[in-house]
Amino acid sequence: MAEALSQEEIDALRTAVRTGVALEGAASEQKPSMVAQVKVTEYDFKKPRLISLQDLKIHQMIHEAMSKSIQSSFFSVLKAAIEVKLVAVDQITYGEFVLSLSNPTHVGKVAVGQQQEQMAVEFSMPIAEAMIDILLGGDGTAHSDGRELTLLETGVFSAIVQQLTAELKAGWSTVSDVSFKWVSSESNPEYLQLATPETSCLGTTFDVKVGGSSGVINLCYPLLMLQGIFKKAAKGKAGPGGMDSSSDMFRAMDEVPITIHGILGATSMYARELGRLQPGDVLCMDKRIDTPALLAVDQSLMFNAAVGKRNGKVALKILNYMADPRVNGNGDKNGTARKQ
DSSP: OOOOOOHHHHHHHHHHHHHTHHHHHHHHHHHHHHHHHOOOOOOOTTSOOOSOHHHHHHHHHHHHHHHHHHHHHHHHHHOSOEEEEEEEEEEEEHHHHHHHSOSSOEEEEEEETTTTEEEEEEEOHHHHHHHHHHHTTSOSOOOOOSOOOOHHHHHHHHHHHHHHHHHHHHHHTTTOOOOEEEEEEESSGGGOOOSOTTOEEEEEEEEEEETTEEEEEEEEEEHHHHHHHHHHHHHHOOSTTSOSOHHHHHHHTTTOOOOEEEEOOOOOOOHHHHHTOOTTOOOOOSSOTTSOEEEEETTEEEEEEEEEEETTEEEEEEEEEOSSTTBOTTSOBOSSOOOO
């Protein structure tokens, strides 16, 4: 049995309830558990998140794969050890991107897609000079002297620029067919004038090591451009094959010639019998007259067909698709159609 309260304890409890002390104590006991259940996430209203987490994940996967292809592509041109690694993907403003670049540097405008929207690509000077040194026969140990590239060096470096734009096109082809073209270059990033400083962008940074130098390649995608690419891809993409729809696939194959064979039957004979054949001779096939013929597309058996006539010509009417294209009408395994 619970212990009974004394009169003094009862009076003290009444006083606590009347003055509100008891309620404050109860609320203070509940506060820690309520606070523990609340999750607070920081949100900067000056930099609203304009790209979905799903699109951001796809963007990161594309560029992780692209880092490997860029490394292989640069190696094929430089014939020297090179390492390329994706190190950062972050939403920034264009003004922040420009402020993050050194001066001088090698930064350029790249036209994207048919609408000729523009993004920025920057090669930091240490790796740009190292690559130029290798292309001119050196070992890539040239040290930066704080100057901008000359017109001759820019022309030599265009081989690297072309490789990068080609890899950008190949990397984005898994999402959408987008072209990339280097338009112009600057040594002072403030002269690029790609967008207003407040324009939201997605910055993507590759860490690059070549020769005895290390630096970065920075890509700056305006978010409106990325949203258009992802929206177009989500609107028409039908599957992992990369085509927008089955109709696109068939349109792409409009001019592809395909040979179709109708096979009524097969037989075998000795060479001496073949030499004795005369007009009017009859050959016995391995099928009955009421057995469906076979229809082969190129060298693969695809359909069972009935023999008939249409507009005065011999015709085959497709009856059904063969459950196993390797099996002919007699149940024999046959991976390719035999020409008769």
